[in-house]
Amino acid sequence: MRFFDSIDFSSPADIKNVQGKLLEELIGRTSLYYKDVFRQNNIAPNEIKRVDELPFTTRDDLQRHNWDFLAVQRNAIREIVSTTGTTGQPQFIAMTEGDIDRLAYNEQRSFTYTGAKEGDLFHIAVTGDNLFIAGAAYYRGLIRLGAAVARVGPQNTIRQFDLIEKLRPSAIVAVPSFMLHMARAANELKIDPKDLNIKKAVLIGESIRDMSLRSNALGELVEEAFGDICYSTYGITEGQVSFCECGQKEGLHSHPDLVIAEVVDEAGVPLDDGEIGELVLTTLQIEGMPLIRYKTGDITFKITEPCKCGRNSLRIGPIIGRKMQRLKIKGVTLYPKTIENAICKLKDVVNYQIEAATGENHSDRVILRVGSLRADKAFRDGIIENLRAKARVTPELEIESPDSINKRLYDGGARKAVVFKDVRNKD
Amino acid sequence: MNNVWVTAMGLVAPLRPFDTVETFWGALTSGEDSIKLQAPPLLNTNQKWLTAAIETEPVLRPEDKFFYIAEAALKMAIGDSGLSAEELLGADMVIGSILGNVLSRERQLIDGNIQNRTVEASLSYPVRYLGQHFEIGGRLSAISTACASGTDAVGIAARSIATGEAEVVIAGGIDVLSDFALAGFNLLQALTEDKVRPFDKKRTGLALGEGAAFLVIEAERHALARGAKCYGRVLGYASRADASHLTAPHREGRGLASAIANALSQSGLNASDINYINAHGTATVYNDLMETKAIKLAFGEAAYTTYVSSTKSMLGHAFGASGVIEALCALMAINTGVIPPTINYRYPDPQCDLNYVPNTAKATPVGAAMSLSAGFGGQNAAVIFARRPQI
Numbered sequence: 001m002r003f004f005d006s007i008d009f010s011s012p013a014d015i016k017n018v019q020g021k022l023l024e025e026l027i028g029r030t031s032l033y034y035k036d037v038f039r040q041n042n043i044a045p046n047e048i049k050r051v052d053e054l055p056f057t058t059r060d061d062l063q064r065h066n067w068d069f070l071a072v073q074r075n076a077i078r079e080i081v082s083t084t085g086t087t088g089q090p091q092f093i094a095m096t097e098g099d100i101d102r103l104a105y106n107e108q109r110s111f112t113y114t115g116a117k118e119g120d121l122f123h124i125a126v127t128g129d130n131l132f133i134a135g136a137a138y139y140r141g142l143i144r145l146g147a148a149v150a151r152v153g154p155q156n157t158i159r160q161f162d163l164i165e166k167l168r169p170s171a172i173v174a175v176p177s178f179m180l181h182m183a184r185a186a187n188e189l190k191i192d193p194k195d196l197n198i199k200k201a202v203l204i205g206e207s208i209r210d211m212s213l214r215s216n217a218l219g220e221l222v223e224e225a226f227g228d229i230c231y232s233t234y235g236i237t238e239g240q241v242s243f244c245e246c247g248q249k250e251g252l253h254s255h256p257d258l259v260i261a262e263v264v265d266e267a268g269v270p271l272d273d274g275e276i277g278e279l280v281l282t283t284l285q286i287e288g289m290p291l292i293r294y295k296t297g298d299i300t301f302k303i304t305e306p307c308k309c310g311r312n313s314l315r316i317g318p319i320i321g322r323k324m325q326r327l328k329i330k331g332v333t334l335y336p337k338t339i340e341n342a343i344c345k346l347k348d349v350v351n352y353q354i355e356a357a358t359g360e361n362h363s364d365r366v367i368l369r370v371g372s373l374r375a376d377k378a379f380r381d382g383i384i385e386n387l388r389a390k391a392r393v394t395p396e397l398e399i400e401s402p403d404s405i406n407k408r409l410y411d412g413g414a415r416k417a418v419v420f421k422d423v424r425n426k427d
Numbered sequence: 428m429n430n431v432w433v434t435a436m437g438l439v440a441p442l443r444p445f446d447t448v449e450t451f452w453g454a455l456t457s458g459e460d461s462i463k464l465q466a467p468p469l470l471n472t473n474q475k476w477l478t479a480a481i482e483t484e485p486v487l488r489p490e491d492k493f494f495y496i497a498e499a500a501l502k503m504a505i506g507d508s509g510l511s512a513e514e515l516l517g518a519d520m521v522i523g524s525i526l527g528n529v530l531s532r533e534r535q536l537i538d539g540n541i542q543n544r545t546v547e548a549s550l551s552y553p554v555r556y557l558g559q560h561f562e563i564g565g566r567l568s569a570i571s572t573a574c575a576s577g578t579d580a581v582g583i584a585a586r587s588i589a590t591g592e593a594e595v596v597i598a599g600g601i602d603v604l605s606d607f608a609l610a611g612f613n614l615l616q617a618l619t620e621d622k623v624r625p626f627d628k629k630r631t632g633l634a635l636g637e638g639a640a641f642l643v644i645e646a647e648r649h650a651l652a653r654g655a656k657c658y659g660r661v662l663g664y665a666s667r668a669d670a671s672h673l674t675a676p677h678r679e680g681r682g683l684a685s686a687i688a689n690a691l692s693q694s695g696l697n698a699s700d701i702n703y704i705n706a707h708g709t710a711t712v713y714n715d716l717m718e719t720k721a722i723k724l725a726f727g728e729a730a731y732t733t734y735v736s737s738t739k740s741m742l743g744h745a746f747g748a749s750g751v752i753e754a755l756c757a758l759m760a761i762n763t764g765v766i767p768p769t770i771n772y773r774y775p776d777p778q779c780d781l782n783y784v785p786n787t788a789k790a791t792p793v794g795a796a797m798s799l800s801a802g803f804g805g806q807n808a809a810v811i812f813a814r815r816p817q818i
Contacts, residue, residue, distance in 0.1 A: 211787055272622070274773050274786065276458075331442070331453025362444045389790050392456060392765060 001098045001285055003105055004257040008311035012304070015256045015312060022257065022284040023051055030290055033061070033068035051260050051282050052270055056293045062091050062238065069289045072096055077288065081133040083237045084416060093133070093237055096287040100140065102258065103133070103240055107141020109255050110244035113309075114202055114231040116171060118146030123169035125160060125178060126204065127153050133237045134204060138173050154178070157185035164196050171200035176208050176218050176230075183225030193225045201230045202244075207318035207337070208232045213250055216318070217341040217390075234319055236296055238289075239281045243316055251303045251315030258284050261314050262293070263302045276301050278323055279316060297323045299335070325420055327356055327364045329393045336420040339368060342390035343383055348374045350402040353409055353418070354395070358425040366395035371405030428589040428662055428693060433812070434655040435510075435643035436755050437503025439496040440742055441479040441636055448503070452759045455741060456788040458770045462623055462634045462743050470606045477619060478604055479636030479743030489603045490531040490548075494556070496639040497601045501557055504641035509655065510595065512562065518595040519565035521584050522554040523576030524747040527569065530605045553601060563597065570747075573802025574707070575666065576600060577640070577750025581798075582664030582810050584644045589661075594649040599641040600751030608635055608746070615674060617711055625708035625737035625769050626715045626783045628776035633709040636743025640751035642758075658758045659812040662795070663694030669805025676713055676801055680721025683707075683799065683807040687725035690809040696795055698729035701811070703760050703796040705753045706783075708737020708769065709744055714801060719779045721807075734791070736784040740770045750800045754810055757796035761814050764792050 007018060027034075027045040038045055041055055048054060062069060070077075078097045082090040095103070116122070122142050128135030128151055135153070142149045150167055152160065160182060164172075174182075179201060186193045201222070208219030209232050215223055223230055234252050235242035241259045243252035254261050260282040263271045271277045279296045299322065303315040321335020336354045343349055351371040359365035370383060380397060387394055409417040439445045441461035442454040461479040466472075468480075468489050487495055505515065527550035551569040558567045570580045577600030584598035612618050612635060619632035645655060667689065669682035676683070691698060707718055723730045738756050745752055760766050765788050772785035795813040800806075 272773070275622075275771070329453070330447075331444075331450030331455075331457070333454070333457040333459065361446055361450075363450070389764075392453070392763075392788070392790070 001102050001105070002257070007257050008253065008313040010312065012312050019256060019260055019284065023260065023282065026282070026284060026290050026292070029071065030292070031069045031071040033065050034292060051262070051293065054292050056268060056280065056295050057291055058295050059091070059297060062294070063089055066092055069291070070094055071290055072287055080131065081237055082131040091238060093240065094288045095240065098287045099240060102285055103137050104140035104144040106241055106255055106258055107137045108144040110233060110242045111141055111145050111147070111202070113244045113246040113253055114200060115247060116142070116145060116147055116200065120147040120171055121150065121167065121169040122147055123150050123152055123164060123167065123172045125152050125154065125172060125174040133240065134235055137235070137242070157182055161186070161189065161191065164198070168197065170198070171202065172198050173202045173204065175205040176203045176222050177206060179203065179222045179226065180218065183222065186225070194227050198226060199229060201226060202233060203230055204233050204235060207234070207320070209318040211317065211320060213317065217345045221345060232318065234316065236281065236298075238291060238294060239283050239296070240286060241281065241283060246307060246309040246311065248308045250307060251317055253307070253311055253313045253315050256313050260284065261302065261316060263300065263316070271301070273304055274301050276320070299323055299326070325422065327366060328362065329366055329395065330363055332393050334391055334393060338391045339387065339395065340419065342386050343370065346382060346386060348372050348379060349383070351405045351409065353405055353421060355421040355423065357423050364424060366393070367398060368395040369398045369400055369405055369408065371402035372399055373402070375399040428585060428664070429660065430647040431585045431588045431661040432645050432647050432650045432655070432815070433642050433658045433661065433758055434645045434650050435504045435508030436641070436658060436758065437500045437505070437507060438638065438640035438752060438755055439481060439500045440638040440640070440745070440752055441481050442742070443482070445481070445499065448755065448759070452763065455738060455756070455767050456765045458741065458768050458787060460741050460770055461636070462741070467606045467609050468604050476609055477634040478609070479634060479745070480604055481637055489605050490528055492637075493528050493553070493601060493603045496603070496637070497553060497557060497599070498560065500639035501561060501597070501599065501641050504597065504643055505561060508643040509653070510643065514595060516562055516564040518563050518597055519567070519584070519587065519593045520554055520558055520563045520597040520599070521568040521570060521580045522557070523570040523572070523578070523580035523600040523750060524550065524553060524602050525571060525573060525576055526602055526605065526608065526746065527551070527553050527571070530607055565593065572666070572806045572808070573804055574744070574746060575750060575800040575802040575806045575808040576747030577752070578754065578798060578800040578808035578810055579666055579750065581642060581644070581661070581751060581754045582666060582808060585661035585664055585810070588644055588646050594646045596644045597641055598644055598751065599639065600748035601639040602746035602748045603637040604635055619710065622771040623710045623740050623743065624771040624773070625706070625710040625740050626719065626776060626779040627710075627772050628774040630710040630712060630715060632711050633739065634743040636739070636745040636749070638742070638745040638748040638752050640748055640755050642751060642754060657815040659761050659814060661810065662696065662813050663690035663692070663811040664809070665689030665693065666806070666808045669807065671805055674803050676717040677805060678713070678717060680717040680724060682805050683718060683721035683801050683809070684724040686807040686809040687721060687797070687799070690797065690811050691725065694811045694813070696811065696813070698726040699732065701729070701733055701795050701797050702791065702793040703757065703766050704733055704735045705757045705760070705796065705798040706735050706737045707799050707801040708739050710737070710739065716778055718799065718801060719781055722781065730781055733782070734766050734784050734789060735781045736767055736769045738767050740772070750798070750808065753798045753800070754812070757798045757812050760793045760796050761812060765790050766793065
């Protein structure tokens with residue numbers, strides 16, 4: 001593992017040069033799976049000059065050949081993590097000691113973008129167990145940075161507030177919707193979240209920005225409660241890598257020595273800056289399970305122009321949705337997140353679930369179930385008006401009690417709320 | 428003009444599925460790009476072109492596709508109108524097209540077999556054929572004013588209602604991709620090999636497209652009497668020539684500015700009342716600069732507060748059909764309160780400094796909208812639509 005601490009500030013040509021060398025190393029020392037792929041596609045590894053000369057790897061490939069992706073002996077494995085399986089079966093990722101160091105370096109760099117430094121105390125409100133990579137990554141990254149960490153995890157809000165009051169952390173790592181939950185709980189407890197004196201919130205798992213890189217509805221709600229302290233990040237278990245905003249908040253920076261990021265269209269053609277497509281990642285310096293042109297299923301765009309912060313690393317926009325969750329309603333293409341953002345700021349909306357079923361005439365049938373104590377016409381009209389204006393669609397709307405929606409969200413013992421339920425015919 | 432309504436619409440454009448105006452609009456306002464690298468319609472060459480083609484199953488030859496999409500779009504508009512057979516028999520129809528079906532024998536010409544004449548091929552044949560097929564028995568006219576053909580068809584239809592000459596006029600635009608057009612535009616160096624990027628500093632040209640669109644334009648009194656829908660009123664229309672060059676637009680937008688100013692004057696609206704302009708926006712260096720200058724010349728300061736977008740960034744340039752497709756877009760913007768984006772817009776051009784609705788649609792009330800066309804030879808047309816006043 002080599003650390004290129006200031007590579008972000010190198011010239012684009014120098015970054016490309018480093019990435020070319022690291023790509024060469026990756027291709028020369030890869031797994032059984034890729035050796036087979038190269039053989040089947042008549043690819044001579046030593047002739048590859050650019051990443052886009054290589055074939056794609058899909059989530060299905062990783063799922064079907066999971067352990068063939070291992071590029072080291074099994075006794076070199078030190079930790080196994082897994083994806084959540086939100087959009088399919090969980091995939092296991094094996095990490096070596098070097099990969100764990102790499103993960104810490106990756107997060108240390110991400111935290112540096114937010115201005116985090118030695119002496120900060122971070123309250124980590126995300127889980128560090130259950131095979132999740134994120135909590136462990138933040139913990140190790142912050143230790144490597146020289147910051148202090150309180151591994152609180154997903155405790156109830158009373159416990160969270162109690163620990164924040166006693167420990168006085170300067171920063172927090174959390175999921176945005178959990179921050180929102182905290183803000184609502186604070187309101188009930190007559191606490192002003194701004195008085196908690198948290199200076200920095202590194203938000204994971206959900207985007208808080210819209211296509212123009214401004215705060216989306218979720219981001220606005222969190223910022224209204226806690227102030228302008230939020231940094232958006234994107235992380236992916238399979239890639240063992242994260243992207244993070246800097247103080248400019250104009251896209252999420254990649255770490256050029258750890259990943260080559262592309263955005264491609266449906267046909268796999270790499271897209272230019274600003275063009276919306278699927279994020280594809282080639283991981284660099286991973287020993288255990290390196291990935292080549294991995295199609296993440298996440299939809300975004302890239303920005304290659306230098307950032308005002310001085311870094312020349314490629315940035316990505318917010319994840320506007322997952323490819324598998326893309327909806328088409330009467331010609332309008334959108335993602336469930338668009339519907340969520342259209343309604344989450346509405347007063348009296350307690351919770352919700354979006355269900356997609358196969359409709360007629362190439363259109364998906366989408367049912368929005370909202371949990372609320374109100375079901376009057378004005379409330380219903382307000383929801384429909386917001387959906388029309390912000391999502392440009394009007395799904396079927398059903399209003400139920402918040403308890404009933406809660407049962408739907410955790411139906412079948414789901415460990416994570418199923419906000420988007422997809423029952424479309426996949427044939 | 429204040430008694431002219433648009434009471435029905437229909438179209439077939441490259442965005443799938445082709446079933447309704449609503450789905451077309453949904454896809455368009457989602458920023459769907461229909462422009463792809465494709466083989467030319469007939470010639471068997473290795474060269475591919477960026478075009479916005481309507482894909483049919485089975486694949487149709489251009490002359491068959493022309494009538495296939497025309498019939499589908501007209502059927503959609505007539506179905507939407509609710510006009511009776513008797514009313515249709517009394518209706519006029521005016522169709523704008525650059526090429527009509529004059530290239531029906533293109534395959535035979537390519538094969539060198541020009542003796543085998545099996546179809547009538549002319550600019551006026553399509554309107555006569557469609558009139559006969561749908562039993563539209565009024566005055567049938569063909570308009571061919573280069574890329575302004577469709578807008579002129581709408582304007583001329585509206586004018587004959589406003590003057591009391593007719594009560595119902597169906598205005599349409601139809602054109603399909605052909606090897607002839609691809610070769611011609613290529614020779615003029617107007618085609619891009621990159622993305623279509625209207626008003627962008629790095630714009631390099633247009634992509635050709637195809638389509639068919641129809642509007643039913645009707646006298647207010649007639650529409651009210653039969654309880655017709657109103658998608659909007661046609662308030663103004665003007666056509667003006669550059670009178671300067673065989674192909675290139677007047678550099679300062681003289682003709683287009685004049686068309687805009689005259690249409691505005693006829694409408695009785697102020698420039699600031701126009702919320703949206705569906706621009707000609709071909710993405711050629713000269714057109715977009717000229718068009719920006721023309722809008723600024725005619726609108727003054729209001730140019731900076733009006734949304735301007737080019738739907739050609741997604742649909743390509745459908746020749747004579749584009750004017751009617753874009754008029755339909757202006758009407759849909761009024762009806763839905765959504766302005767379609769100019770996609771592929773990345774690098775602002777300091778000389779093109781209006782609000783081009785970059786990359787994502789804009790939700791905002793639209794009371795009045797204008798559609799512009801600027802054709803080769805300096806043929807410019809502007810048409811203004813407004814929401815029906817609340818009664």
